[in-house]
Amino acid sequence: MFIISIEIPYKEDHLQYNFSMFKVNLVLNLNDSVPSHLIHENIIWTHEKMSQNSLYWNGKQLSFRPLNEKALPIFFDFPSKLSYHASRQYNLKKEIFAKAIGINQYNSIKILDGSLGTGKDAMLLLSFGARVRGIERNPIVYLLLKDAYHLALKGREKHFLKENFSLELSASHNVKLSQDDDQSVFYFDPMFKKMRNKSKSKKEMEIFKYLVGIDDDYQDVLTWAMEQKFSRVVLKRSIHDDKYLKPTASYTGNTVRYDMYSL
Numbered sequence: 346m347f348i349i350s351i352e353i354p355y356k357e358d359h360l361q362y363n364f365s366m367f368k369v370n371l372v373l374n375l376n377d378s379v380p381s382h383l384i385h386e387n388i389i390w391t392h393e394k395m396s397q398n399s400l401y402w403n404g405k406q407l408s409f410r411p412l413n414e415k416a417l418p419i420f421f422d423f424p425s426k427l428s429y430h431a432s433r434q435y436n437l438k439k440e441i442f443a444k445a446i447g448i449n450q451y452n453s454i455k456i457l458d459g460s461l462g463t464g465k466d467a468m469l470l471l472s473f474g475a476r477v478r479g480i481e482r483n484p485i486v487y488l489l490l491k492d493a494y495h496l497a498l499k500g501r502e503k504h505f506l507k508e509n510f511s512l513e514l515s516a517s518h519n520v521k522l523s524q525d526d527d528q529s530v531f532y533f534d535p536m537f538k539k540m541r542n543k544s545k546s547k548k549e550m551e552i553f554k555y556l557v558g559i560d561d562d563y564q565d566v567l568t569w570a571m572e573q574k575f576s577r578v579v580l581k582r583s584i585h586d587d588k589y590l591k592p593t594a595s596y597t598g599n600t601v602r603y604d605m606y607s608l
């Protein structure tokens with residue numbers, strides 16, 4: 346086994362985030378080197394062991410395990426999410442997420458997902474027929490997403506994903522917008538204070554929360570988003586959370602609520 350480390354530079358102006366806690370080791374097999382798809386200009390690789398937390402590269406896939414070596418590793422799997430959604434045959438008129446975003450079978454919507462996270466919501470939006478530009482600011486989460494994307498491009502979904510999905514390491518309120526983004530929907534799902542779901546994915550969510558923390562600057566992101574040329578902003582919140590400003594409409598499910606702001 347061979348360990349190198351990732352140092353996250355303090356580019357707070359770019360990522361608007363303090364990454365001091367995000368040093369992480371990359372554990373590789375002795376003969377492997379850092380896979381080229383994981384090289385990024387804002388991520389520095391060094392040869393000094395720097396953290397208790399480790400990303401593992403097994404030659405095929407990247408995963409993350411926190412301090413405790415016994416914890417299950419987390420990684421993201423886009424093709425399995427896409428095929429699950431394909432099997433569901435959603436009725437877009439009934440899906441509150443699709444209604445909040447404004448997707449119906451007659452339009453093709455472009456979405457700026459400003460909080461990509463595990464990519465689950467992005468995969469659902471793709472299955473609804475949207476095109477998604479995904480933004481993630483946490484470098485470790487970004488590396489897991491990038492690896493999942495890289496792996497998915499080797500499979501049947503290659504063309505579909507290449508045409509409809511992209512991902513970037515950035516703070517969402519720092520991305521460069523072009524005319525192509527005009528009239529997109531800005532979708533934002535910051536980390537909740539309370540655990541959203543105590544069921545089967547609790548462990549994964551706990552690790553994820555450990556990795557990301559609380560996104561308590563979400564109001565800055567919304568202020569920025571409302572000043573752009575988006576057609577609407579959709580904020581995902583827990584049903585227990587207070588509303589931010591006055592949404593144009595709210596779509597409430599069992600545990601989450603989508604607040605929609607028409608611009």
Ligand SMILES: C[S@@+](CC[C@H](N)C(=O)[O-])C[C@H]1O[C@@H](n2cnc3c(N)ncnc32)[C@H](O)[C@@H]1O
Nearest residue numbers: 460462463464465466481482483516517534536
């Ligand atoms: C609750 S998770 C999002 C879950 C996601 N919707 C999914 O389907 O997995 C929040 C994620 O958004 C990221 N995030 C929060 N604020 C951000 C911002 N301003 N710019 C970019 N990423 C952000 C966090 O790092 C975290 O990975």
